Amino acid sequence: MEFLKNYSDSIIFIILAMMAFVALWCVIERILFFRKLEFKDYASQENFDNAVSENLTTLYVIYSNAPYVGLLGTVIGIMITFYDMSLAGNIDVKSIVLGLSLALKATALGLVVAIPTLMAYNALFRKSSLLSNIYKIKKEENA
Template sequence: MEFLKESVDYAIFGILGIMGFIALWLSIERVIFFAKIEFEEYPTLESFEDSITKHLTTLYIIYSNAPYVGLLGTVIGIMITFYDMGLSGNIDTKGIMTGLSLALKATALGLAVAIPTLIVYNAFYRKVTLLSNLYKTRNSNVKDS
């Protein structure tokens, strides 16, 4: 149990840190990609949409699962707090409150990763819709000419 007590924060924070780093990396990559996009490089709508939606699934997975990873850390932290309370045999309100408040930091970090990723994902999804419509408009104008 001591190993779990000492390693749970590192494991949960490490996983959430990696998720946050990947989300940031992919967000920067998409911003750069959208800034340099050339419609002429894509012969079909399908190839265009495949290209502009790249990495959106990964962002979706991160924003939808980061809160659960944080919640897992919180549940484990609460279990450790109750375990320690049971071993000590006394009810120390200060110790319980401290343990529970420290356990909640994992959920807070999970939300801190998920919320910005959700915002970025929705912004990119809107950009994809706009670019897809623009591609369709440009190609219909070319065919009409």
Template sequence: MNHLFEFLEQYTDYIILGTLALMSFIMLWMVIERVIFFSQVKVEQYDTIHELEIDLTRNLTTISTIGSNAPYVGLLGTVIGILLTFYTMGQSGGDIDAASIMVNLSLALKATAVGILVAIPSMVFYNGLNRKVDVNKLKWFAFNEKQQRV
């Protein structure tokens, strides 16, 4: 059990913050891809709304999933940090340094803050891109209505 706590103490920040950094990178990559796609999409080229919707919504689920789960990844880091703080307190044998405990607890909370920092832009981008999906679908319907009148 001692080895587990030593491992967690050494690598929790790298694992949690690394995971959040990877999630952030993937989210940004997909957002950039979607922005480029939306700037070039020609709704008139699609025969059915279903084909258009498949192309318009590609990668949006991943962006939403990252936004929804990043706070939980951060919270996991915080819980592990608090667990390590209590473990250290227990190992101290009653010689508890309040300042050291407060520092450890405040450092544990940084994981939650980073998780929220990843989640907020993810959800903002997701909502903005969803609006673009709706606008492009309406453009497709408007184009097809005009075609039927002619």
């Protein structure tokens, strides 16, 4: 339990920071990709769709799992608070409330990672759908 007490916050925050970094990298990569996209570079609809939807799955995984990572940090924090209470033998309301409020910061950070990632995912998914439809129309016109 001492290991969790000493390192759980750091581990959860590092995981969420890595998730945020990967999400930001994927968003920037997609924006740069869309800027230089040329329809003529793709021979088929399938190749085009695969290219424009790349990295969207990564964003989906991050936005759907970041709250759970934050929740895990909160659960661990609450477990540590209850463990410390059982060792102390007395119930000090101030220490309980402090421990619980510190535990909730992990959930908040998980949501801070998830919400912008969800917004970026939806925007990029919409853009890829629109580009796919444009590609389809252009191919039909050229056929």
